[in-house]
Structures are given as C-alpha cells and as structure tokens.
Amino acid sequence: MDNTAVQAGHPPSVHGAGSNGMSPARASRGPRAPKSIFWQGLQRAADLRITVTLFALSLFLVFYGTLAQVDKGVWTVVAEYFRSPLVWIPLKVVLFRVWDVPGAIPYPGGWLLGGLLLVNLLAAHIVSFKVSWKRSGILLIHAGIIIMMLGELITGLFALEGHMHIDLKGSSNYIEHAHAPELAVVNTIDLKHDHVAVVPTARLRHDRLIVDPQLPFEVEVLEYMVNSALFTQPGVQNRATHGQGLRFTAEARPEGTGVDKEQNVDAASAYIALKHHGKSLGTYLVSVHLAQPDEVEVDGKVYQVSLRFKRVYKDYTFRLDKLNIAYYPGTEKPKDYSSYIRLTNPKENEDRDVRIFMNNPLSYGGETFYQSGVSTAGGVRSTTLQVVRNPGWMMPYLSCLMVAGGMLVHFGQNLFRFIERRAL
Amino acid sequence: MRRLLWILLFALPVGTAGCAPEVDVKSYNVDYPDREKIRMLTAMLPAGSTMWVVKLLGPEGAVAAQKPAFDEFVASMRFDDKKEMPNWTAPAGWKEQPGGGEFRVATFRIDAGARPLEVAVTALKQQEPVELDRHTILANVNRWRGQMNLAAIASSDLENSIRRAKVDGREVVFGDLSSLGFYRVPVPSAHGGAVPRKAPPMLGGNRNLPFTFKEPAEWQPKRPLPQFSVAAFEVIDGKRRATITVSQAGGDAVGNANRWREQVGLKKLPRAEMMNELRPLQVAGMDAWYLDAANPKAQLPNNRILGVMVPMDRATWFIKMAGPDALVGDQKLNFEAFLQSFKIAQE
Numbered sequence: 001m002d003n004t005a006v007q008a009g010h011p012p013s014v015h016g017a018g019s020n021g022m023s024p025a026r027a028s029r030g031p032r033a034p035k036s037i038f039w040q041g042l043q044r045a046a047d048l049r050i051t052v053t054l055f056a057l058s059l060f061l062v063f064y065g066t067l068a069q070v071d072k073g074v075w076t077v078v079a080e081y082f083r084s085p086l087v088w089i090p091l092k093v094v095l096f097r098v099w100d101v102p103g104a105i106p107y108p109g110g111w112l113l114g115g116l117l118l119v120n121l122l123a124a125h126i127v128s129f130k131v132s133w134k135r136s137g138i139l140l141i142h143a144g145i146i147i148m149m150l151g152e153l154i155t156g157l158f159a160l161e162g163h164m165h166i167d168l169k170g171s172s173n174y175i176e177h178a179h180a181p182e183l184a185v186v187n188t189i190d191l192k193h194d195h196v197a198v199v200p201t202a203r204l205r206h207d208r209l210i211v212d213p214q215l216p217f218e219v220e221v222l223e224y225m226v227n228s229a230l231f232t233q234p235g236v237q238n239r240a241t242h243g244q245g246l247r248f249t250a251e252a253r254p255e256g257t258g259v260d261k262e263q264n265v266d267a268a269s270a271y272i273a274l275k276h277h278g279k280s281l282g283t284y285l286v287s288v289h290l291a292q293p294d295e296v297e298v299d300g301k302v303y304q305v306s307l308r309f310k311r312v313y314k315d316y317t318f319r320l321d322k323l324n325i326a327y328y329p330g331t332e333k334p335k336d337y338s339s340y341i342r343l344t345n346p347k348e349n350e351d352r353d354v355r356i357f358m359n360n361p362l363s364y365g366g367e368t369f370y371q372s373g374v375s376t377a378g379g380v381r382s383t384t385l386q387v388v389r390n391p392g393w394m395m396p397y398l399s400c401l402m403v404a405g406g407m408l409v410h411f412g413q414n415l416f417r418f419i420e421r422r423a424l
Numbered sequence: 425m426r427r428l429l430w431i432l433l434f435a436l437p438v439g440t441a442g443c444a445p446e447v448d449v450k451s452y453n454v455d456y457p458d459r460e461k462i463r464m465l466t467a468m469l470p471a472g473s474t475m476w477v478v479k480l481l482g483p484e485g486a487v488a489a490q491k492p493a494f495d496e497f498v499a500s501m502r503f504d505d506k507k508e509m510p511n512w513t514a515p516a517g518w519k520e521q522p523g524g525g526e527f528r529v530a531t532f533r534i535d536a537g538a539r540p541l542e543v544a545v546t547a548l549k550q551q552e553p554v555e556l557d558r559h560t561i562l563a564n565v566n567r568w569r570g571q572m573n574l575a576a577i578a579s580s581d582l583e584n585s586i587r588r589a590k591v592d593g594r595e596v597v598f599g600d601l602s603s604l605g606f607y608r609v610p611v612p613s614a615h616g617g618a619v620p621r622k623a624p625p626m627l628g629g630n631r632n633l634p635f636t637f638k639e640p641a642e643w644q645p646k647r648p649l650p651q652f653s654v655a656a657f658e659v660i661d662g663k664r665r666a667t668i669t670v671s672q673a674g675g676d677a678v679g680n681a682n683r684w685r686e687q688v689g690l691k692k693l694p695r696a697e698m699m700n701e702l703r704p705l706q707v708a709g710m711d712a713w714y715l716d717a718a719n720p721k722a723q724l725p726n727n728r729i730l731g732v733m734v735p736m737d738r739a740t741w742f743i744k745m746a747g748p749d750a751l752v753g754d755q756k757l758n759f760e761a762f763l764q765s766f767k768i769a770q771e
Contacts, residue, residue: 214451
C-alpha cells in the first residue's frame with residue numbers, strides 16, 4: 001500500500017501520520033520550520049476524517065432526497081436537496097415517513113457537500129502532492145472524481161432542457177422550460193418590439209411581496225400553487241376581481257411526485273394582487289393553463305400579465321414550413337413525424353432549410369433539437385421539438401473512464417507486486 | 425500542477441456562490457420583425473338547425489379595405505328552409521372555391537398580391553334549432569379571441585365586443601377583433617380551399633384526446649360522429665335508442681346543465697338550486713359535475729339526459745347520454761362504469 005495522505009480506508013492517526021493528513025514520510029522528516037496559518041488551515045481541510053464525515057452526510061442526503069420524492073417532484077427535489085447549499089428536510093422525511101411530525105431540520109445541500117468534498121480532496125493533494133508511478137492510479141481516480149463533481153456543477157448551472165412549439169407556417173425564437181414557470185409582465189414598445197420583465201419561480205414560491213424597479217407595479221402573491229386545476233364551477237367564491245380569473249377558479253393540486261407513474265408537468269397557478277403607489281390594481285388569477293395574458297393599465301401604459309413557462313429567447317428563428325405526420329396503416333403507431341424547418345439567424349448570416357425527424361435530431365448553436373411530438377388539436381397542425389443543451393455531457397463519461405483506468409492501474413500495481421513477492 | 429490545484433481550490437467557492445436558484449427579476453427586449461396588426465371579422469347567422477359563420481382574417485390594412493365587402497356579403501345571405509345552402513352574392517374580387525374543410529362549405533379567395541386573404545363560410549349543424557344565446561356567442565367570441573392572442577372576456581363584457589344586426593329577418597352577430605400578431609397566408613389545398621381539417625375547430629382530433637376510455641360491450645360506435653363529438657356510441661333496444669357522446673366546449677357548468685334541462689323539456693334552474701342538482705364526482709382523477717335530468721312526461725324522443733362536465737385545461741369535456749327515460753335508466757350503471765373507465769392518456 002502506498003503512503004499517500006489521501007488514500008481512503010486508513011485514518012491517519014492509525015498510521016501515525018497525524019490528524020492533519022500529512023503522510024508518514026513527511027511526518028518523519030524531523031523538525032521543520034513552522035508553517036503559516038494558511039498552510040495549517042489547508043492541512044486541517046485535508047483531514048481524512050472530514051472526508052469520511054462528508055461522505056456519510058452525502059449518503060444521508062441521497063437517502064433523504066430519494067425519500068422526499070414520495071411527496072415532491074423530481075425537479076423540485078433536485079433543486080432543493082442537491083443543487084442548493086442548504087436544505088430544510090421535513091421531520092416526516094427524517095423519521096422515514098413513519099411519524100408525521102411537523103417541522104424541518106437544516107441539512108447541508110448537495111452544492112455544499114460536493115464543494116466541501118472537492119476542497120478536501122484538492123487540499124489533500126496540495127498538502128501531500130507527489131507525482132510518482134506508484135501513485136498514478138490514485139491520482140487518476142481522484143482526477144476522475146474531480147471531473148465528475150465539476151461535471152455536475154456545470155450541468156446544474158448550464159444544462160437546459162426545454163421545448164420549442166411551432167404551429168405550421170408559424171415561427172418561434174424561444175425555448176420553454178416546463179419545470180420553471182415565471183410571471184411575465186410585457187409592455188409593447190412598438191409594433192416590432194416588446195419589453196419583458198420576468199419574476200422567477202423561486203420568488204413566486206417564497207416571497208409574499210415582490211417589489212422591483214423593473215416591474216411597473218408591486219406584486220403581492222396571495223397564493224402560489226405549484227400544481228393546479230382550473231374550473232368554471234358554480235357557487236365557488238372567486239378571489240380574482242379582474243381579468244380571466246372572473247371566469248375561472250384555480251384549485252391547488254398535489255405536486256407531481258417522483259414516484260408518480262405519469263410524470264406529468266405541473267401546471268402552476270397563482271392569485272396575485274397588484275398595487276401601484278399604494279393603489280390597488282386588482283386581484284388576478286395567473287395560470288399556465290391560460291393561454292392568453294390579462295391586460296393591466298398603469299400610468300397610461302398597458303401591460304400584459306401572465307404566468308407562463310420560462311422562456312429563453314434565441315438569436316435564431318425556426319419557421320415550420322411543412323409537417324409530415326404518418327401512421328402505420330390501421331394503427332396509432334407513428335411511422336413518421338418530420339418537421340421541415342426554415343432556420344434563420346441574422347447574426348450568423350444563416351438562412352437555410354433543415355429537416356428534423358424521428359431519431360434524426362438537429363445540432364445547432366450548442367443545442368440539440370429532437371422531434372418530440374406533433375399535434376392537430378383545434379385543427380392546427382403543430383410540432384414540438386425537445387431542446388437539450390448540456391455543455392458538461394461528456395464529463396461523466398470521461399470521469400468514469402478515468403476512475404476505471406485509475407482503479408485498473410492501482411489494483412494492477414498491487415497485483416503485480418503481490419505476484420512478484422510470491423515469485424521471490 | 426500544484427498551482428492548478430490552488431486555482432481550482434479558490435475557483436470553487438466562487439463557482440458555487442453562483443449556484444443559488446434564480447431569484448432576480450430580469451428584464452429584456454424581444455424583437456418581432458414579422459409582427460403586424462391583424463384583424464378578424466366574423467359574423468354568426470342562425471338558420472334552422474344550422475349556425476352559419478363567416479370569417480375573414482388578415483393584416484389590418486387589407487381587412488379594413490375588405491370590410492365593406494364583408495358586410496355586403498353577409499347582408500346578401502338568404503336562407504330557405506327547404507334548401508341546404510343559402511344564397512349569397514360574392515363581392516367583386518372574391519373568387520368562390522369549395523370549402524375544403526370538414527365544416528367549411530365555401531371559401532372565397534381575395535387576391536392581395538403575395539399575401540391573399542380568405543373568407544371562410546362554415547356551417548355548424550345541430551340536432552335542434554340553433555339560437556344566438558349568450559352562451560353560444562360568448563363561446564365563439566372567446567375562441568376567436570384566443571386565436572388572436574387576446575384574453576377571454578366574461579359574459580358581462582360580451583355586448584361591448586359584438587354588434588347585433590338583422591339579415592333576412594334574422595338576428596346576426598358581428599365580431600371585429602384586432603391585435604398584434606402574425607398573418608399566415610392560407611395554403612390552398614387540392615380542394616381549392618384551406619388546409620383540410622381533421623377535426624372541428626373547437627375540438628381536438630381523436631389522436632390527441634387527453635384521456636382514454638373503454639365503452640361497455642353492448643354500446644355500438646355511432647357513425648358519422650354527431651356535431652362537436654369526438655366519440656359517440658349508441659345503445660339500441662328495440663325501437664328505443666340512446667346516444668352517448670364525448671365532446672368539448674366552453675361555458676360554465678350551470679349554463680350547460682340548464683341547456684340539458686331545456687333539451688328534456690325542463691325549466692332552467694337558478695344557480696343556487698342548480699347546485700343541489702349537480703353532483704360532484706371524479707372522472708380520470710379530475711373533479712367533475714354530474715347531472716341526471718329526467719322528464720318522463722315529456723313527449724320527446726330524448727326525455728332524459730345523464731350529463732357529466734369535466735373541466736380540463738381551458739375547456740370543459742362533456743360526457744352525455746341522451747335517450748328515452750326508461751332506456752337511459754337501464755343504462756345508467758353502464759354509463760357510470762364508462763365514466764370510471766376514463767384515464768388520463770399517457771404520451
């Protein structure tokens with residue numbers, strides 16, 4: 001076994017290396033000049049006990065994150081548990097859902113644990129870094145783990161998955177993200193331009209009052225429903241005083257959970273009260289169920305207010321010129337869905353035809369467009385393209401290769417050493 | 425190498441600091457180079473059991489130029505109960521073509537350079553005489569507003585959105601909607617009209633039904649489908665016949681329930697009383713309303729209706745059995761089993 005300070009399974013104290021993670025070789029060099037406080041801090045950060053503790057905490061995080069999906073959607077859990085620095089885990093989940101106890105406890109989230117593990121690993125390498133053939137396997141394994149963690153960071157920060165919906169002869173220059181509704185306030189500047197202000201989901205879910213200079217009014221969130229249904233029920237007290245909420249009432253529905261058979265997209269709704277300089281502009285129902293926005297007038301300007309799936313606008317435009325929909329005779333089984341698209345991108349001086357069809361996606365602008373579905377609802381033919389962008393997609397593959405290679409090298413070296421000893 | 429590790433060590437906290445969920449209000453401008461003012465003119469004319477709808481959609485300027493011709497065309501329509509089609513006089517420059525759609529009976533093409541316009545004449549046939557009641561007008565106005573990307577209006581705002589007139593002694597309702605949008609030049613089909621439509625305008629095609637269901641074995645599929653239905657069945661017992669339909673439309677529950685009561689010869693009920701008549705139930709996991717309207721004394725072919733309204737997305741689905749009281753009573757258990765078979769369709 002080599003004498004690295006970062007190898008797992010042997011607490012340093014057992015091997016006499018000290019709790020600071022220094023290798024026995026380094027520790028046996030005798031008296032040395034005192035290190036700076038910073039260096040000492042780094043040595044403490046490299047402590048293997050921290051590694052073990054962080055691993056244990058990570059194991060429980062994964063366990064609780066999995067258990068939480070009984071009540072919450074996959075994407076909600078990913079955001080709250082794994083892509084956050086801190087998570088409040090309900091006591092009900094902590095107690096394995098056996099006792100329904102109210103309250104929650106704070107727990108380090110995935111970003112924090114992953115970040116600390118990475119710091120711990122890097123600190124250990126800085127403190128006891130030594131390139132040698134004997135340690136090459138371990139170095140390769142650790143490099144692979146670092147790449148995997150960075151890959152998740154890049155995926156969490158930059159990966160996007162959405163849809164582009166285009167009616168026949170229509171065009172689209174934005175991608176919708178169904179897991180992140182946003183409150184959009186649109187002001188038509190002129191015939192060809194709109195000014196849009198958007199409030200993200202996180203604010204709608206957690207803030208009671210949203211005041212921002214980019215918004216023409218204050219938004220008081222009376223109720224935000226992660227998932228909802230709209231009704232035209234008689235006899236139900238309607239909370240909205242203006243707009244389409246006069247015709248519909250919204251009722252909260254349980255959020256689609258990670259264990260649902262039908263992984264439907266949650267349809268959010270909210271009751272919001274709008275105010276301008278202390279004067280009420282009315283209470284509105286906004287919902288992703290509603291296709292059209294409501295209009296609100298402030299200081300002579302008309303704003304269109306709606307809750308919609310988050311939009312990311314692009315420099316390019318897709319126009320659907322032709323749509324082929326073919327089924328195998330006598331069945332509902334799709335034979336061919338083909339979208340004939342006119343792609344225009346003035347910035348790149350591009351104007352060309354492309355065809356996207358089943359199992360033949362288009363890669364463009366760092367994104368991949370898959371033929372996802374077609375519709376003839378309402379007599380209008382339309383196509384839906386699934387759009388995926390993940391700049392870190394290669395990193396897990398690279399990481400696995402490196403870890404596998406590192407393990408082969410590391411255990412291969414031990415095996416050969418063992419065989420050599422036996423031969424002697 | 426060690427320097428690289430140092431860089432990573434310091435870059436990490438900076439990187440993870442930006443990992444918090446998006447919380448800032450953002451604003452930006454969006455360009456719509458192809459956007460323009462568009463306008464839609466509509467007219468609804470009831471005649472017998474058919475609702476005639478005339479519609480013109482196009483760029484604001486081109487439609488404004490055709491408005492006198494549109495009004496003139498509607499005013500020229502003459503109905504004869506003995507004839508299936510009305511007579512009309514096409515204005516100058518309107519080229520008449522076959523309908524080309526399931527409900528479209530005529531299409532007029534108006535040459536306007538590279539961006540021609542189309543006037544569509546649609547006939548929506550019902551089983552009973554049609555009326556221009558508020559429910560029908562509002563449902564259509566809101567459907568057109570949706571096509572123009574305008575928010576739906578409440579019944580109280582309806583009169584401000586329409587113009588009533590008389591044509592051939594019949595009441596006509598005109599609509600005139602304007603908004604910013606994108607005009608798509610109609611594609612002439614092989615029939616000479618617009619792109620053939622597989623489904624009526626207010627309905628989804630069968631392929632896109634949002635749910636699945638299984639009908640009882642003794643029900644037979646009804647063909648052709650009744651107006652507005654996406655699925656229909658019949659149950660026949662000697663001379664007695666009941667029809668089961670699945671359809672989609674707009675409107676509120678009380679209004680629809682009262683329409684069913686009137687169809688079996690019962691009086692409309694005030695909202696509060698109707699609440700006692702409507703029974704809540706679940707269909708495909710969604711809240712729905714169930715009405716059993718029976719009028720055994722009425723000498724009508726259909727004097728009992730079992731009707732269920734399932735609000736879903738932006739419209740309401742109707743599952744309805746209409747027939748003679750005794751037969752509908754016999755089939756009530758089958759009908760309720762049919763309701764239980766509804767499941768949300770999976771992709």
